[in-house]
Amino acid sequence: MTVARSLLLFVLAALAEIGGAWLVWQGVREHRGWLWIGAGVIALGAYGFVATLQPDAHFGRILAAYGGVFVAGSLAWGMVVDGFRPDRWDVLGALVCLVGVALIMYAPRGA
Template sequence: MTWIKSFLLFILAGICEIGGGYLIWQWLKNDKPFWWGIAGGIVLVLYGVVATWQTADFGRVYAAYGGIFIIMALIWAWNVDGFKPDKWDVIGALIAVIGACIIIYMPRK
């Protein structure tokens, strides 16, 4: 699998994971209709499916997702909730994504 395809799968999975969690959050914390929670649950199931499309081992894939999702969560919060990340958010996210890329993309023997 090329690293571009792998990275795009990480992005798709991140959108599903964060989007599904966001819908459930809105339903339970902000009094959105019940169907928001149902939609969130469906999207979270899709996240679990998309993750299986990666070719690396489960543990390595999920460790890498963690780093990539940190950046995606900050981008989501900035664009959807109006949260503005500060320099420490950005520095921490960059460290996490560098670590995630090392975990998933470095050659193995």
């Protein structure tokens, strides 16, 4: 599996998890109803499935790396969907997280 495919899986996982959480939020906090909540639950389940497609066999490593993707993706989602404008510290924090993702997932490891 290539790094590009792994990165694509992280993006898909982020869309499913962040989108699912947003749908549940909309259903509950914005009173949009059970259909929104149900769609969110389905999307959150899809996230769990997509995460299993990563090449590494270590659950902890995948989830730790995904955490950094989630941080950056959540800020991006907020910008696109909710009009949130991150400040420089939000952006710097997200970049630090993405460097962590790269180290955790793609650093060369000895056999």
